[in-house]
Amino acid sequence: MERQAIRRMEQKTLTRKQVEALGTALMILERTIRDMGHRFGLEPDDLNLDLGPLGKLM
Numbered sequence: 001m002e003r004q005a006i007r008r009m010e011q012k013t014l015t016r017k018q019v020e021a022l023g024t025a026l027m028i029l030e031r032t033i034r035d036m037g038h039r040f041g042l043e044p045d046d047l048n049l050d051l052g053p054l055g056k057l058m
Helices: 002-010 016-039
Strands: none
Touching: 002 016
């Protein structure tokens, strides 16, 4: 999601309001993922899956 957001920002296909909303949504998502990891005793590295030729998840 983050890569697509960056690509769209670079292509200037988003309005300023959409960029702000997207940034806020990504920050909330990151916080939620960290909170969930903490609840289950996982470190951020535990959540960074290797997707092979696509690279790391995060």
